[in-house]
Amino acid sequence: MGGTYRAHGDELLTPAEDAQTALLLEAGTGKPGNVGPERDFDDTTFHEFLVGAVGARRGFDAAAEGASVGEVFLESVRGASAHDGGNTQFGALLLLAPLVVAAGRGSVEDAPAVAEGTTPEDAGRFYEAFDHVDVHVGDTGYEYDVRDPEAREKVVEDGVTLYEVMEESASRDGIADEWTDGFARTFHAGSRLVGRPGGTREAVRATYVDLLGEEPDSLVAERCGSEKAREVTRLARELPPDELDERLGDEGINPGTTADIVAGAVFVALRRGWRI
Amino acid sequence: MGGTYRAHGDELLTPAEDAQTALLLEAGTGKPGNVGPERDFDDTTFHEFLVGAVGARRGFDAAAEGASVGEVFLESVRGASAHDGGNTQFGALLLLAPLVVAAGRGSVEDAPAVAEGTTPEDAGRFYEAFDHVDVHVGDTGYEYDVRDPEAREKVVEDGVTLYEVMEESASRDGIADEWTDGFARTFHAGSRLVGRPGGTREAVRATYVDLLGEEPDSLVAERCGSEKAREVTRLARELPPDELDERLGDEGINPGTTADIVAGAVFVALRRGWRI
Numbered sequence: 382m383g384g385t386y387r388a389h390g391d392e393l394l395t396p397a398e399d400a401q402t403a404l405l406l407e408a409g410t411g412k413p414g415n416v417g418p419e420r421d422f423d424d425t426t427f428h429e430f431l432v433g434a435v436g437a438r439r440g441f442d443a444a445a446e447g448a449s450v451g452e453v454f455l456e457s458v459r460g461a462s463a464h465d466g467g468n469t470q471f472g473a474l475l476l477l478a479p480l481v482v483a484a485g486r487g488s489v490e491d492a493p494a495v496a497e498g499t500t501p502e503d504a505g506r507f508y509e510a511f512d513h514v515d516v517h518v519g520d521t522g523y524e525y526d527v528r529d530p531e532a533r534e535k536v537v538e539d540g541v542t543l544y545e546v547m548e549e550s551a552s553r554d555g556i557a558d559e560w561t562d563g564f565a566r567t568f569h570a571g572s573r574l575v576g577r578p579g580g581t582r583e584a585v586r587a588t589y590v591d592l593l594g595e596e597p598d599s600l601v602a603e604r605c606g607s608e609k610a611r612e613v614t615r616l617a618r619e620l621p622p623d624e625l626d627e628r629l630g631d632e633g634i635n636p637g638t639t640a641d642i643v644a645g646a647v648f649v650a651l652r653r654g655w656r657i
Numbered sequence: 658m659g660g661t662y663r664a665h666g667d668e669l670l671t672p673a674e675d676a677q678t679a680l681l682l683e684a685g686t687g688k689p690g691n692v693g694p695e696r697d698f699d700d701t702t703f704h705e706f707l708v709g710a711v712g713a714r715r716g717f718d719a720a721a722e723g724a725s726v727g728e729v730f731l732e733s734v735r736g737a738s739a740h741d742g743g744n745t746q747f748g749a750l751l752l753l754a755p756l757v758v759a760a761g762r763g764s765v766e767d768a769p770a771v772a773e774g775t776t777p778e779d780a781g782r783f784y785e786a787f788d789h790v791d792v793h794v795g796d797t798g799y800e801y802d803v804r805d806p807e808a809r810e811k812v813v814e815d816g817v818t819l820y821e822v823m824e825e826s827a828s829r830d831g832i833a834d835e836w837t838d839g840f841a842r843t844f845h846a847g848s849r850l851v852g853r854p855g856g857t858r859e860a861v862r863a864t865y866v867d868l869l870g871e872e873p874d875s876l877v878a879e880r881c882g883s884e885k886a887r888e889v890t891r892l893a894r895e896l897p898p899d900e901l902d903e904r905l906g907d908e909g910i911n912p913g914t915t916a917d918i919v920a921g922a923v924f925v926a927l928r929r930g931w932r933i
Contacts, residue, residue, distance in 0.1 A: 394739050398711050405707040409685065409694065418685065418694025418703075421856065427694075428857045431681040432933045435674050438714070463670050464933045580697065581704045657708045657740045 396484035396652070397441035400477050403648035404434035404470060406657070407640060410585040413593070413622055414613075414629030415640050416469075422635070424467055433469035436460030440474065444481045450495060451503030451543055454478040458510040468514045472556045472600075472641035475507075476567065479560070480648050489652040493563040499543035501536055507543050508533035519603065523549055555599035555638035559645070566592065567642055571649025581657055586622065589643045593617035598636035605634060672760035672928070673717035676753050679924035680710035680746060682933070683916060686861040689869070689898055690889075690905030691916045692745075698911070700743055709745035712736030716750065720757045726771060727779030727819055730754040734786040744790045748832045748876075748917035751783075752843065755836070756924050765928040769839040775819035777812055783819050784809035795879065799825055831875035831914035835921070842868065843918055847925030857933055862898065865919045869893035874912035881910060 394402070408430035411417035416425055440448075440457025448456070457474045479499075483492040504525075511518075511527050518527050525532045525541060536546065547560040559567055570588050577584035594617035597610035613634060616625055629636070651657075670678070684706035687693035692701055716724075716733025724732070733750045755775075759768040780801075787794075787803045794803050801808045801817060812822065823836040835843055846864050853860035870893035873886035889910060892901055905912070927933075 394712065398714075398739070401714075402708055402711045405681070405711065406704055409703065409707050411694070418687070421858070426856060426858070426933075427685065428682055428933050431685050432670075432678055435678045435681065436670065438674075438677075463674070580702060582697070582702070657702075657704050 394651070395445060396481050396489075397438065397445050399484070399651040400441040400444075400481045400648055401434055401438050402651060402657070403477065403644045404437060404473060405431070406581065406585055406647050407473065407644035408434060408470075410582055410589075411626075412586055412589045412640060412643070413617070413626035414634055414636050415589075416635070420630065425469060429464040430469050432464040433461040436463035437470060437474055440478070441481050444478075444485045447485075448482075449503055449506075450478045450482050450499050451506030453482055454503075455506040455510045455513075459513045462513045468516050470641075470644075471510075471514055471516050472638055473644040475556050476559060476564075476641055476645040477648060480564070480567070480645060484648075484652050489649055490568075496547070496560050496564075497544050501540050501542055503543035504536040504541055504546050505533045507546060508536060517603070521550070521553070525549075553599065553603070555596070556641055558599075559642065564645070566596070567645040568649055570642060570646035571653065574646055574650040575653060575655045581655075585643060585647065588646060589639060590617055590622055590625070592642055592646075593636055593639045598639045600637040601634055609634070670927070671721060672757050672765075673714065673721050675760070675927040676717040676720075676757045676924055677710055677714050678927060678933070679753065679920045680713060680749060681707070682857065682861055682923050683749065683920035684710060684746075686858055686865075687902075688862055688865045688916060688919070689893070689902035690910055690912050691865075692911070696906065701745060705740040706745050708740040709737040712739035713746060713750055716754070717757055720754075720761045723761075724758075725779055725782075726754045726758050726775050727782030729758055730779075731782040731786045731789075735789045738789045744792050746917075746920075747786075747790055747792050748914055749920040751832050752835060752840075752917055752921040753924060756840070756843070756921060760924075760928050765925055766844075772823070772836050772840075773820050777816050777818055779819035780812040780817055780822050781809045783822060784812065793879070797826070797829070801825075829875065829879070831872070832917055834875075835918065840921070842872070843921040844925055846918060846922035847929065850922055850926040851929060851931045861919060861923065864922060865915060866893055866898055866901070868918055868922075869912055869915045874915045876913040877910055885910070 411419055416422050416427055418427055421427055437457040437460050439460035440453045443456045444453045461470050479492045479496045480489055483489050483495040525536050547557040550557040551561045570592055574584050574588050597614050601613055602610035687695055692698050692703055694703055697703055713733040713736050715736035716729045719732045720729045737746050755768045755772045756765055759765050759771040801812050823833040826833040827837045846868055850860050850864050873890050877889055878886035
């Protein structure tokens, strides 16, 4: 396995192992509104998230062997589709791909440069990933529509990089926004994780609630409208976590983008030496 | 990755991936008395079990490359020690090692022959694994005491196989008993998993309770005495799972060997095509 090693218990974990750990700690911590250890959705269960984290490892292992961001993303999405539960970790994998590639090359802190350095081939792989998972995509009017099977060739022919694709959707999608904003929220949340008192479970949950209270969740905005997304942000600041969880559960609101950012933040924290 | 592939959602999972999935589904299902999604012990947390499953993958990957049962066990135990929580999956890994090696060679059903075919070198690796984890071991009077640092060389010199070591401890340890009894309970529980109605969460939990009601748990017997272990068996048959969980939790009783057998059973079920 390539990449730098980090001490942890008796042993040392690689970037690929830390990325898988990040998916598992995110999924394995009950968080208001999300699928979690004690909450299955009708179409996606907690166990499917666990299997998704197993399959996604293929992409992380590819990163250790020098694969590009687009290849890492595609392989991880393909692997994560090894269950019947639909889209479990698409956004988290889009966020983790540049982070794990940067960590493998030397430091997770270089993820912004890795994102900016992506190529049209990376963009092609990104479009190909939509073959392997059902992701809801609305009509954006973008020239390279992910629903167009020819878009994957067109981006390559036209020399459009994955970073440029992310720039185009940054206003609508919280993960694309991270890509084009130096992963600011991810890195900041990672810093806060390291410093939190209590166990890792409480730290992950509190970091999620903080993120949710800071910015409207883009998955909630897409599914329920931007007004509802702003209301959820306000509720996250005002309600105790248990009440927030009950409220979101009752209304069937899943702040999935915020959960994805938590996965990225856990990875950053692990690479910086956070101990489980 | 080596070994046979199995259809699962869009994708196919390898024996190594299924073994990791087995650890995660076992840990990720709340079961009476065990560490689980909603229960940490003072010395071991749920998140540490997740990290253990990440690290254990090293042994499973080694199996795909042709490693022996002893090497697979040692590598998985070393990897699983990549957290601060002590022994999380030692017994489950001892059970999974011959199962995953058999699956990689062609069929999980051949695990009994794989166990019988282990060598003195496998026994040496088994003894070496005790360097990487705190496992409580009482005074057994056995000539090759795991607490003796020279035992690992002595078993090799004397030509004692890992199977023979298991035979010696089968009367005290439920996993060694599986090794020397053709993995009968593991295979049988795997069969029952496949046929259960409801979701995978309910299936895993019910399989655990059934196993616990059938035979005294050897970890409970070692820590609390055989009378208490028999009482737990009776309680598992009589109490509703929630009451059983509360009772075991209050008394601090952890039927860990039964949980280990559940992990093996999930692996068997997955290799036989059980869908998550």
